[in-house]
Amino acid sequence: MLDVLKPNGSVLLLGDDAVVRGALEAGVSFSSTYPGTPVSEVGDLFCQISKETGVHFEYCANEKVAAEVAAGVAFSGLRSIVSFKHFGFNVASDSIFPLAYHGVKGGMVIVFSDDPNCWSSGQSEQDTRFFAKIGHMPMLEPSNSQEVKDFTKYAFDLSEKYNMPVLLRLTTRIAYGKTMVKLGPIKKGKALGTGKFSNSDKWSTMPPKIIERHAELHEIIEKLEKESSNSGFNKILNGNKGGVGLIASGVSYTCCLEACDRLGLKLPIMKLSFYPYPKKDIAKFIKEYDLKEVLTVEEIEDFIEQQVKQVVAEEGMQVKVIGKELIQPWGEMRSEKIIYALGKMLGIEIPEEKKTPVDVFKRDPILCPGCPHRASFWNIKQTMGAEAVYGGDIGCYILGIFDPINMQDYIVSMGSGTGIAHGIHRATGKTVVAFMGDSTFFHSGLPEIANAVYNQSDMIIIVLDNGITAMTGQQPNPGAGIKCEENAPKLSIEEICRAMGAEVAVVNPFATKKMQETLKEMKDKKGVRVIVSRQPCRLMFMRNAKKNKIKVPVYYIDQKLCKKCGKCNEYGCPAIHYDKKKDMYYIDENMCWGCSVCSQICPYGAIKAKPEQKE
Amino acid sequence: MAETKSKPKADEFNILITGVGGQGVMTLGAIIAQAAINEGKEVRTSELHGLAKRFGHTEFHLRIGKDAKTTIIPNKSADVIIALEPLESLPLIKYCDKEKTVAFLDSIQIKPTKMDIKEIPYPNLEEIKEKLKSHVKEINMYDASAEAVKQTGKRVYANIYLLGKMLKYKALPISARTVSKTIEKEFGKEGFNLKILDSAMKGKD
Numbered sequence: 001m002l003d004v005l006k007p008n009g010s011v012l013l014l015g016d017d018a019v020v021r022g023a024l025e026a027g028v029s030f031s032s033t034y035p036g037t038p039v040s041e042v043g044d045l046f047c048q049i050s051k052e053t054g055v056h057f058e059y060c061a062n063e064k065v066a067a068e069v070a071a072g073v074a075f076s077g078l079r080s081i082v083s084f085k086h087f088g089f090n091v092a093s094d095s096i097f098p099l100a101y102h103g104v105k106g107g108m109v110i111v112f113s114d115d116p117n118c119w120s121s122g123q124s125e126q127d128t129r130f131f132a133k134i135g136h137m138p139m140l141e142p143s144n145s146q147e148v149k150d151f152t153k154y155a156f157d158l159s160e161k162y163n164m165p166v167l168l169r170l171t172t173r174i175a176y177g178k179t180m181v182k183l184g185p186i187k188k189g190k191a192l193g194t195g196k197f198s199n200s201d202k203w204s205t206m207p208p209k210i211i212e213r214h215a216e217l218h219e220i221i222e223k224l225e226k227e228s229s230n231s232g233f234n235k236i237l238n239g240n241k242g243g244v245g246l247i248a249s250g251v252s253y254t255c256c257l258e259a260c261d262r263l264g265l266k267l268p269i270m271k272l273s274f275y276p277y278p279k280k281d282i283a284k285f286i287k288e289y290d291l292k293e294v295l296t297v298e299e300i301e302d303f304i305e306q307q308v309k310q311v312v313a314e315e316g317m318q319v320k321v322i323g324k325e326l327i328q329p330w331g332e333m334r335s336e337k338i339i340y341a342l343g344k345m346l347g348i349e350i351p352e353e354k355k356t357p358v359d360v361f362k363r364d365p366i367l368c369p370g371c372p373h374r375a376s377f378w379n380i381k382q383t384m385g386a387e388a389v390y391g392g393d394i395g396c397y398i399l400g401i402f403d404p405i406n407m408q409d410y411i412v413s414m415g416s417g418t419g420i421a422h423g424i425h426r427a428t429g430k431t432v433v434a435f436m437g438d439s440t441f442f443h444s445g446l447p448e449i450a451n452a453v454y455n456q457s458d459m460i461i462i463v464l465d466n467g468i469t470a471m472t473g474q475q476p477n478p479g480a481g482i483k484c485e486e487n488a489p490k491l492s493i494e495e496i497c498r499a500m501g502a503e504v505a506v507v508n509p510f511a512t513k514k515m516q517e518t519l520k521e522m523k524d525k526k527g528v529r530v531i532v533s534r535q536p537c538r539l540m541f542m543r544n545a546k547k548n549k550i551k552v553p554v555y556y557i558d559q560k561l562c563k564k565c566g567k568c569n570e571y572g573c574p575a576i577h578y579d580k581k582k583d584m585y586y587i588d589e590n591m592c593w594g595c596s597v598c599s600q601i602c603p604y605g606a607i608k609a610k611p612e613q614k615e
Numbered sequence: 616m617a618e619t620k621s622k623p624k625a626d627e628f629n630i631l632i633t634g635v636g637g638q639g640v641m642t643l644g645a646i647i648a649q650a651a652i653n654e655g656k657e658v659r660t661s662e663l664h665g666l667a668k669r670f671g672h673t674e675f676h677l678r679i680g681k682d683a684k685t686t687i688i689p690n691k692s693a694d695v696i697i698a699l700e701p702l703e704s705l706p707l708i709k710y711c712d713k714e715k716t717v718a719f720l721d722s723i724q725i726k727p728t729k730m731d732i733k734e735i736p737y738p739n740l741e742e743i744k745e746k747l748k749s750h751v752k753e754i755n756m757y758d759a760s761a762e763a764v765k766q767t768g769k770r771v772y773a774n775i776y777l778l779g780k781m782l783k784y785k786a787l788p789i790s791a792r793t794v795s796k797t798i799e800k801e802f803g804k805e806g807f808n809l810k811i812l813d814s815a816m817k818g819k820d
């Protein structure tokens with residue numbers, strides 16, 4: 001049995017898994033998501049256990065839809081949870097902000113994760129806590145898996161008490177950290193179908209009612225501040241009076257503990273876990289410990305620092321609040337950063353940090369061997385040229401930014417590649433080649449294409465259709481023909497594009513000659529052209545092959561035929577190598593996933609499939 | 616940024632595992648973590664998913680003992696580092712302490728594509744060891760992948776082979792018995808895992 005489903009005891013849980021357990025203990029009925037690292041595992045685990053637990057789970061086309069579906073469930077009196085990454089919150093925010101105004105009946109929890117240091121986010125280092133303030137919603141911020149579980153469970157009760165959605169904020173190191181969790185009893189949620197939607201509840205607001213409700217929200221926030229104070233979630237760790245104190249939240253709190261331990265200091269630490277933060281408790285902490293200086297410790301922006309400074313100003317206290325002045329607002333929290341800051345404040349000499357030597361080789365992530373994106377990029381570069389403008393987008397193909405592919409000239413956000421391509425066309429007259437994945441197509445690509453056709457643009461859109469949302473861990477999407485563990489209607493990308501009025505072709509990137517011919521034909525046309533490049537994600541393909549015991553060929557270079565032109569090496573597959581000493585090109589069999597493209601690239605027919613194959 | 620010399624703590628043991636995405640870094644980490652739990656110890660771990668996983672540098676932080684506070688190992692605090700690919704051990708230098716860190720390396724060289732395209736030679740193993748030497752107490756390198764291929768036909772068992780070597784030299788605060796019991800429970804008695812573990816523990820080197 002999965003640890004997360006055990007009836008009781010203590011287990012080691014990933015932060016993401018602890019979200020699921022908390023929701024199960026709260027009797028959740030429905031869960032939805034659009035995947036995004038570092039919270040993809042929340043949805044994936046809900047999917048995995050949905051049959052066994054009876055909690056209905058859905059992968060949605062994008063985050064906005066996922067939030068709306070969860071809201072509909074909560075409007076009807078059942079408990080729902082929705083999860084997405086910080087960028088997903090941006091997409092969903094248009095629907096989320098009004099939810100506090102409208103109110104919900106069943107508990108609704110919105111789980112999101114920021115990604116300090118951008119471990120899995122190539123777009124911006126965003127601090128989403130500010131959304132809690134704009135959205136007038138309470139926000140809980142756990143510092144370990146136990147708190148993730150406990151806070152999630154509590155969030156449902158809180159949501160029902162105040163009839164508004166509750167935000168649960170994770171960060172990468174909480175989502176992907178594992179700590180011990182003491183389990184509580186699982187509660188069966190209300191069955192789907194038993195919800196009641198009453199139109200007398202009036203799920204709409206219009207001026208002037210909306211302004212009245214806004215005034216009410218500010219009263220609710222004040223009540224929530226009291227709730228925060230009484231919740232027991234904001235904690236004070238005892239320490240010496242009359243000196244420096246720390247105020248922190250989430251993962252930064254654990255780093256404070258580590259830093260103080262290492263410095264052998266006993267400083268008082270206040271942990272804030274429940275926004276709106278209790279102003280009077282912050283003031284009391286500063287007064288009771290007679291603090292002369294406060295160090296606010298938080299990742300990314302100065303969310304806590306601003307509010308502590310406000311309390312100090314309002315109370316007219318004589319205390320210096322230091323935050324971003326000593327702990328930079330970028331990168332993730334480490335105990336070393338706090339040690340450095342405390343060293344400065346307390347005049348303790350801190351030796352220089354040992355850094356990784358600069359000459360250490362950095363191994364970047366790379367497209368898998370046999371990845372169909374690499375083949376598409378190759379074919380397109382052969383026909384469109386290296387100097388064409390290539391519009392990038394978000395997916396595994398973002399890795400096409402690296403050499404030798406180098407075909408993502410700009411990358412902004414999901415779906416944006418096509419919109420920006422139209423702008424570049426308007427400004428320069430150029431025909432941009434814009435990429436988007438199949439999941440991105442359904443997520444936000446549709447209005448982009450509609451706009452391009454409507455405004456009579458001229459561009460070539462390449463839909464890299466690998467049949468799955470690959471980068472985040474192979475989740476299905478509306479084009480996949482499956483949903484969570486079940487068959488589903490399969491939406492046709494080419495038919496949709498044709499219906500929108502685009503010129504469409506479907507190609508197979510592993511048939512390089514044929515694909516290049518089609519590309520040439522399309523290049524000579526005008527208007528909005530969509531080329532669907534279809535071949536399954538190789539990682540998924542290999543997993544299925546292993547499961548179903550299907551043999552996959554392995555390729556090798558026949559050294560007798562190889563003329564050492566290096567063309568195959570230009571392809572940039574991680575299985576192809578060049579041994580300088582022996583002046584020899586070769587394929588690492590362990591890495592070859594049998595796509596055959598290199599054998600088509602070699603002008604001398606030197607690359608061949610081995611008779612024996614791997615399973 | 617700064618650091619202080621880590622004060623020895625009563626109950627803390629830090630293991631940092633690295634390798635190339637897909638080599639079994641997470642699996643090895645999960646086995647050691649579960650074994651430590653089975654011995655009643657407190658465990659904290661940190662890993663990364665998504666973009667970081669596609670054949671790039673991967674790290675798994677594992678902290679055993681109730682005195683550890685964060686899930687990430689602080690600088691200069693690793694007791695053991697395990698590199699399933701030798702080149703990947705070098706980014707871990709900041710976590711190493713000359714006085715205590717013991718390194719276990721697989722000798723397999725997975726040449727990064729960037730090196731192939733840019734014709735940068737892969738450094739020879741002695742060069743890598745030389746770079747690491749001044750930062751760690753001890754380096755142990757094994758042909759773990761080669762052994763795994765020899766015995767099972769598959770490279771993925773190299774992580775278990777290295778684990779066997781660590782147990783043989785008592786480099787971990789967990790008994791060999793607990794580890795093999797844990798593997799048996801998670802993966803079953805059949806398969807190559809226990810065999811590889813056993814052969815590594817019995818091997819001469």
Ligand SMILES: Cc1ncc(C[n+]2csc(CCOP(=O)(O)OP(=O)(O)O)c2C)c(N)n1
Nearest residue numbers: 036087088395396437438439440469470471
């Ligand atoms: C708004 C938003 N939601 C989610 C993500 C996370 N994300 C990064 S890549 C990706 C996958 C996109 O899938 P697809 O377009 O099919 O490309 P593939 O990875 O399959 O190549 C997702 C969902 C994001 N970056 N932004």
Ligand code: SF4
Nearest residue numbers: 368371396537538539
């Ligand atoms: S996971 Fe799939 S789409 Fe992503 S790089 Fe690997 S083969 Fe390509």
